[in-house]
Amino acid sequence: MAEALWNYKIKCPFCGTQFETTRMRNSAIRVKEQETDFSNIFEGECPYLYAVTVCPTCTFAAKNTDFEKIRVQAEAKIMAASKQLRASTRPKPDIFGLGPSTPEIAVKRYELVIAFYKMRYVVELGVLANMYLQLVWLYRLMKNKEKEQLALAQAAAAYENYLAKAYNLPESLGEPGIIYLIGDMYRRMEKYKEACRFFEQALASKEIKDYPKIADMIRDMMMMTKEKVQKTAEA
Ligand SMILES: [Zn+2]
Incomplete structure (x- = not known):
């Protein structure tokens, strides 16, 4: 059987940096059971740890499925943030390593995704709510009850907002x-x-x-x- 993890070469649409990011093969995903909030429990590697991509130069972050598809021309706020972050001398968080990851690193990556999604030209409330829910699942993996409760409150608020405004x-x-x-x-x-x-x-x-x-x-x-x-x- 092929290795569950592999490194994918990708280019940041905002700053043009070429880099590698670790992804998990769909064929390697083994669902053991499902929780009442649709979180899956996996055998072996957990795909939640490899579902988002972060640029090591400007920290632009998105779901793997969005990263290369995002329309740069429409995203002026993200472009401005990318430029600012590229020029910043502040040390970048240590979240760009390849290979097996941890829920702790994944939390930091998801937080970046949330920050960038909030800057989008059209904020997709359902996607945003789902990102908050992913944080809940990651804190559960870490067995951090306190943080899980805080994330739950944020996720519930995000889903209520989505339900109130979304038509699809x-x-x-x-x-x-x-x-x-x-x-x-x-x-x-x-x-x-x-x-x-x-x-x-x-x-x-x-x-x-x-x-x-x-x-x-x-x-x-x-x-x-x-x-x-x-x-x-x-x-
Ligand atoms: Zn970049």
């Missing part, structure tokens, strides 16, 4: 899936009443008939969470 929700989850996901984040923050409210809202969605699997999942989670609400009330 991802087809795989639809409206019920996104509302459920927000509910699950509140459940993980031990805000059980809020969680139940979102689960109920998800089940009341007009689209729920198109998502029978998600509907089953929501009903199970709602039962579990209602028990928690009762226990908290009794205590």
Whole structure:
């Protein structure tokens, strides 16, 4: 079997630097199980550590799938930041090593992606929300409960903003899936009443008939969470 990791040669669209970045082969991804917030648990290497690319010269960062596709002409703010960062003498973070990575390094790389995505000409709220959720998953990998809770609050807020403003929700989850996901984040923050409210809202969605699997999942989670609400009330 081919090695799971390989180095890809790429050019930064903003500063023109050619560099290598480590990626993980799709064929090497082994999903063991899925968590209630759709995070996967993997056997072997974790693809979340290799999903974003960062330029070592100007620190421009994006998801692997976006890095080369981004339209430079449209992104004046990023170009200005790239120029400024290239000229800066401040030491760059130590996140450009090749080969096996760690969740700690991945967190720093994702934080850069979030900072650059916020500068984009059109801020894609769903992508941004998903980046915050990725941070939650990385802190969980690090077993850093405190940081995971902080990231959960940010991710929930980002998804609520997305839900309020977005007209095109991802087809795989639809409206019920996104509302459920927000509910699950509140459940993980031990805000059980809020969680139940979102689960109920998800089940009341007009689209729920198109998502029978998600509907089953929501009903199970709602039962579990209602028990928690009762226990908290009794205590
Ligand atoms: Zn660059």
